[in-house]
Amino acid sequence: MKWYAERHDVTQHPNLRLTPRVTSIVEENFEISGWMLVCQINAGEFDVKDKDGISYHVNLHTKSCSCFSFQTLLIPCPHAIAAAIKEKSSIESLVSDFYTIDTLVAAYAGNILPISSEVNPSIEGTEGESESIQIC
Numbered sequence: 001m002k003w004y005a006e007r008h009d010v011t012q013h014p015n016l017r018l019t020p021r022v023t024s025i026v027e028e029n030f031e032i033s034g035w036m037l038v039c040q041i042n043a044g045e046f047d048v049k050d051k052d053g054i055s056y057h058v059n060l061h062t063k064s065c066s067c068f069s070f071q072t073l074l075i076p077c078p079h080a081i082a083a084a085i086k087e088k089s090s091i092e093s094l095v096s097d098f099y100t101i102d103t104l105v106a107a108y109a110g111n112i113l114p115i116s117s118e119v120n121p122s123i124e125g126t127e128g129e130s131e132s133i134q135i136c
Contacts, residue, residue: 017092022099025075026091032078038086046083058083063094074098 016023035051044061056079057066064070069077074096076084084091097103 016101018095018099019101019104022075022095026081026095029076029078029081030091033082033085036079036082038082040086044087046086048079048082050079060084060087060089060094070094 018026037049039047041047041057044059046058046060048056048058048065050056058064058070058080060080060083062071063074063076063080065077065079067077067079069075070080076091076094080094081091084094
């Protein structure tokens with residue numbers, strides 16, 4: 001039984017711009033977007049209706065949608081993907097740079113030191129302090 005999370009070596013896929021997890025989210029949202037009706041309001045703004053007839057306002061310039069998923073996750077929601085397809089824009093360009101392979105590699109480039117719950121004996125506590133430090 002594995003008790004640890006398996007890590008993917010993203011450096012083995014140099015042609016990918018986005019991390020594998022974000023790529024799968026975008027692909028999932030792409031599949032959902034296929035049933036949507038898109039009407040352009042003006043440059044970069046769209047009214048997108050889902051299969052239940054619920055309308056969403058998408059602005060590709062501000063990277064926002066009235067479902068709030070796009071601006072919260074910084075990953076295009078199905079409504080934004082449907083609008084991007086209508087406008088013939090790159091879906092990948094709508095994903096934040098936070099989710100790129102380059103950003104992920106840079107985040108783990110330096111040393112990552114463990115955090116201990118024990119008090120360092122070489123550091124003297126303040127007067128009356130006798131409990132160990134716990135970092136959660």
